[in-house]
Amino acid sequence: MNQLPSNFNLNDARDMDCDCGGKIFLPAYRFKKISRLLTGQPKDSVMPIELYVCSSCGKPLQELLPQELQETKITE
Numbered sequence: 635m636n637q638l639p640s641n642f643n644l645n646d647a648r649d650m651d652c653d654c655g656g657k658i659f660l661p662a663y664r665f666k667k668i669s670r671l672l673t674g675q676p677k678d679s680v681m682p683i684e685l686y687v688c689s690s691c692g693k694p695l696q697e698l699l700p701q702e703l704q705e706t707k708i709t710e
């Protein structure tokens with residue numbers, strides 16, 4: 635956890651919401667298989683990616699995804 639200033643109040647912090655308005659997220663993993671042709675290993679490698687999914691709609695929280703896995707937004 636990051637150090638917070640002593641005068642910090644949780645009410646000053648912004649909730650990170652899902653697109654559906656959900657505020658509760660569950661830890662989840664996505665797995666990427668990396669071809670042995672790329673790694674030179676005898677077998678394919680598996681790379682876990684930690685993400686958080688909305689408990690209401692099951693969509694991953696985009697803001698915490700690695701950049702290259704984020705769905706590109708057309709409107710900002």
Ligand SMILES: [Zn+2]
Pocket residue numbers: 652653654655656688689690691692693
């Ligand atoms: Zn949601």
